[in-house]
Amino acid sequence: MLAFSPLTIAASFAFVAWPHPGWPSKLWPLIVPGWTLNYEMFFYLLLGGSLLFSSRSRHAVLSLTLVALVCSGLVLKPTQLLAFYTSPLLLEFLLGYLFGLAYLRGISLAPVACIALAAISLVILFVVGPMVDPVDWQRFFRWGIPSLGLVVGVVLWDRASPLPELRLAHAAGDASYAIYLVQFVCVSAFEKVWQKLGLPMTGISQFGFLLCGTLAVSIFGWIVHRYVELPMTRGIRHIGMKQQLA
Numbered sequence: 001m002l003a004f005s006p007l008t009i010a011a012s013f014a015f016v017a018w019p020h021p022g023w024p025s026k027l028w029p030l031i032v033p034g035w036t037l038n039y040e041m042f043f044y045l046l047l048g049g050s051l052l053f054s055s056r057s058r059h060a061v062l063s064l065t066l067v068a069l070v071c072s073g074l075v076l077k078p079t080q081l082l083a084f085y086t087s088p089l090l091l092e093f094l095l096g097y098l099f100g101l102a103y104l105r106g107i108s109l110a111p112v113a114c115i116a117l118a119a120i121s122l123v124i125l126f127v128v129g130p131m132v133d134p135v136d137w138q139r140f141f142r143w144g145i146p147s148l149g150l151v152v153g154v155v156l157w158d159r160a161s162p163l164p165e166l167r168l169a170h171a172a173g174d175a176s177y178a179i180y181l182v183q184f185v186c187v188s189a190f191e192k193v194w195q196k197l198g199l200p201m202t203g204i205s206q207f208g209f210l211l212c213g214t215l216a217v218s219i220f221g222w223i224v225h226r227y228v229e230l231p232m233t234r235g236i237r238h239i240g241m242k243q244q245l246a
Contacts, residue, residue: 015037018081027081031181039093066091069085089139099152103155114160116153117150118149121146175225180221
């Protein structure tokens with residue numbers, strides 16, 4: 001049984017990267033997928049700091065800070081905590097940030113170009129295979145740029161020619177955070193069921209495992225969202241409203 005120190009628990013709740021007691025080489029929180037949230041909180045911290053600068057310079061300040069952190073990691077080659085906060089993955093946040101600015105300024109593409117960009121990006125993501133380590137430069141080129149292309153293609157496609165609202169896609173989007181949190185537990189359980197059934201993990205069966213596993217994770221995540229996340233959110237809001245009225 002793993003022993004979680006108070007420091008490990010505190011770091012997890014504070015969204016600070018810290019060695020996981022089960023995998024000391026990994027800077028994972030108690031809920032393993034939360035390592036991505038640690039990067040998000042770091043980005044928000046830098047974003048908040050950039051607001052101290054003028055509206056004309058804050059975008060350049062944030063962009064240069066992210067680039068400087070990644071370049072320092074490339075040159076100094078730090079380990080553990082410093083490697084985490086100088087990872088090339090920070091450039092993926094920069095890509096998203098810059099696209100957000102461009103979108104707010106009215107960037108657009110023809111629907112055909114959007115569809116082509118999204119399709120090519122999706123193919124690349126399938127071809128490159130398993131995700132590489134976040135401190136590896138390959139991730140930025142193999143996953144970061146194609147992921148940006150997929151987002152840009154779909155978002156600008158919707159801007160050029162509004163897409164119909166799909167209830168199933170809307171439900172999956174609402175449950176996306178719950179899906180994100182339960183993915184590791186659900187995939188692990190689904191893998192054991194798959195093996196119990198005597199199904200192989202190679203060839204076409206591997207594709208079947210990925211497809212069925214994704215569906216299972218999505219359904220379980222939606223259940224958690226519907227019967228755990230939403231009631232908790234409503235409860236917290238109710239408590240907050242009562243305190244405001246008191």
